[in-house]
Amino acid sequence: MPETKANRVLIVDDTESIRIMVETFLKSAGYEVATASNGEECFSVVKSFQPELILLDIMMPGIHGFDVLKQLKSDPETSHIGIIICSGKNYIPEKYLALQHRAFAYVTKPFLHDELLSTVGKYFSISHTTIANTVEPEDQQKQFTVSLDHTRPYIRFWGTRGSIPVSGAAFIRHGGNTPCLEINDGHSTVIIDAGTGIRELGLKLMSEPSRPLHLFIGHTHWDHIQGFPFFVPAYRQGTSLTVYGASGFGKDLRSIFSGQLDADYFPVQLHDLPSTIMFRDMKENPIIFGRLNMYWSYVHHPGATIGFKFSLNGKVIVYITDNEFLRGYLGAPNVESIPPEILMQYSDLINFISNADVLVSESQYTNEEYANKIGWGHTSLSNGCLLCKLGNVKRWIVTHHDPMHTDEFLDNKLFLTRQILESIGYPIPVSDAVDGLTEYF
DSSP: OOOOOOOEEEEEOSOHHHHHHHHHHHHHTTOEEEEESSHHHHHHHHHHHOOSEEEEOSSOSSSOHHHHHHHHHHSTTTTTSEEEEEESOOOHHHHHHHHHTTOSEEEESSOOHHHHHHHHHHHHHHHHHHHHHHOOOGGGOOOOOOOOOTTSOEEEEEEOBOSSOOOSGGGTTTOOOOOEEEEEOSSOEEEEOOSTHHHHHHHHHHTSOOOOEEEEOSOOSGGGTTTGGGOGGGGSTTOEEEEEEETTSSSOHHHHHHHHTOTTTOSSOGGGOOSEEEEEEEOSSSEEETTEEEEEEEOSSSSSOEEEEEEETTEEEEEEOSOOTTTTOOSOSOGGGSOHHHHGGGHHHHHHHTTOSEEEEEOOBOHHHHTTOTTSSOOBHHHHHHHHHHHTOSOEEEEOBOTTOOHHHHHHHHHHHHHHHHHTTOOOOEEEOOTTOEEEO
């Protein structure tokens, strides 16, 4: 049999240690590798090495990485070469520009070994499939087109802040609305929490055909209900809205929402709303409507506070915003360091999130902040990482950001999260929830 030729990958990065590290990753995976330290050298190596794929840094001396990308993609002799941008800049404009100029992917440093190899492998898998399946005589080729399937189930974050909404230039990328999550399984519209994000969700729902709405309240602290008076569908004749909450709140749900809309606080009272609003205690578990089964469990936060678990397209998603895991524990995230009697208190929580495909949960405080916030009902960063490991979750989306944490602060906190997960031997994908983020399933 003829010998299989290794795929050729060119690494372009001005940092020698990164070039050496990535070269080691790729060679160990069977790739043929060359390197270049800047844009000028890249063009030279492309001619001699003829790579199939380039891993390209953008912040380099001389020719900027985006200029390299543009020139390679505009030249007919090199436009076929795949390009993956590998950069420490984790900003939406850079990612958009890279994809606009036909980069295959954008990987943010510091990346994980498996993450990088997976992205490289995915490129070669797709490119080889395309060559094998789509090359036809020139006069018979047809243009391939594809459009987004809007019927797929999804979750959308309309609010991801805790405590109080924030605004200003320092909070633009993550957003400043308090908690609200939309779940759409293609048949039902389910909402978790009525923070300020529900206002924008309501405007979106007004542009769609009316359907029954189901609103689950994780707990009745102000940041989780403060947007309800501005939820426009509640003012529409014909809207059917069911509000769910667990028993154990100081007051029943109707009293809480009626009090929020008291004449001393707001010009419209609950009984004036033309929609049909029903309040329902969560007793059965799961709560089933349509094809969606909503499981729930009490979590560790002042007052009756609950987390939720549901499935979309075969994927299990757990959503817990307020939860103090390992209250008062300031030590290293090692199970051996935690007294068994303390860990035992959280066995129900660990079982509830066990093997989730996606865990959406908080780690509101850094370890330094948590030392002064014990008992406030929120998890420290390292304790949150340990919870993911104990629950064997496959992916973590961090939400309920502290209102004092700017975009830059949250970026650095996310890098630290990845570092801690690696240090405890559990380097799962982790990202920040941001207002407007949509995840399809």
